Amino acid sequence: MELALPLRDRFLQLLKQVLPNLTSDSVLYHLIALCTILLFAATLYFVCRWLLIIQISAWVKRSKNSLDDTMYSHGLFRRLLHLIPALTIFLLTSVLLQPESLLNGFLNKTSMLYMLLATMAAIYALLNTVEDKYNESRLAQKASITGFIQVAKLFVAIVVLLLSVSLVIDKSPLIIVSGLTALAAVLLLIFRDTILGFVAGIQITANRMFNTGDWIQINKFEVDGEIQEIGLTNVKVQNWDKTISTLPTYSLTNEAVKNWRGMQQSGGRRIKRAIFIDVHSIRLCSGDMLERFGKIRFISEYIEQKIEELRTYHKDSSIDESDLLNARRLTNIGTFRAYLEAYLRKHPQVNQSLTLMVRQLPPSELGLPLEIYCFSADKDWVRYEKIQADIFDHVLAMLPQFDLRAFQRDTHQAAVMPISQQ
Structure with a gap:
């Protein structure tokens, strides 16, 4: 203040050379001081x-x-540079204007608000930088920090x-x-999604439940992508149809969500x-x-082994092979099941290290x-569907070779027609 007084007097004396009757409490003086402060x-x-951006841009290019x-x-x-005019206004206001003037108080508050906003904008830019650098790292595939960055921005705001x-x-x-504590209930309603999203974000990150790039499926919201x-x-x-679905963050922890990450990280996709x-x-062979099945490459050894096994069983049990009630016989459905399993064991596009089986499910009206x-x-996905289609193309085409028939509702006439006539 002691330094501001002589500077204010010198500024006033300088103006009096042009305006002799000018006083420091006049409206004209305040108007001139305001224009001087803003112009400076x-x-x-x-x-x-101009100077810093040129230097900084050159430094950035060289680095x-x-x-x-x-x-x-x-x-x-660029955002940090806004602190320069804010500080300039704040300092010149105390130098050129009297402390008790209304313009002094207005400019002081305005410059401080300007500094607060410039600082917030700079912090936002810094947080965006941190998020971008994190997203470039491998850790971003395991855990996203977007939610935490948004919480930090909200806290700064x-x-x-305040x-x-x-x-x-x-x-x-x-x-x-x-005073805001009285409005706590209202604030909870306003920031309900924010609070729930923040809690869900902590759970998702801590437990590594979901990451950017995960394939998820939520039937309730018809989300699949x-x-x-x-x-x-x-x-x-x-x-997958290229539409965008937006849902609350907390729905990932509150709803039934299928995450296909396990499939993507495994050795194959289930068929x-x-x-x-x-x-x-379906009939006995x-x-x-049996002679015809024995010529099929995938099950020739299986047929020989089963025939020998049945002969040994019948001989040891003294059972006549022609006795349909007591003798053991192979069926075309069982032989076909063995063929399919052998076929899949030899298929180059089927993962042999994971579960592989052909099984019967409970029969129904179908x-x-x-x-x-x-x-x-x-x-x-595309190649998986092709592999699956190729397998079932072969399965359906091989059914007649085992005297079997697939069921479908619109072929009721074929259901009563002897196989030999089809």
């Missing part, structure tokens, strides 16, 4: 911006570190808002906070599909059928379900 602050800002490039692209340096309000009304921020972004309040999912066999086509349960060696 704007000039200093543009000069510093091999990508961190400064990210900070520059998010405008961190709340602090700046400080701004306290500055305008000349009250301590603690008094404002204590890859996670594009996990935010504080919303999750963005791109469905689990059944065909319905017409029960009228005759000698001619026939006897024969289910293939295995895993493809390729997890890509």
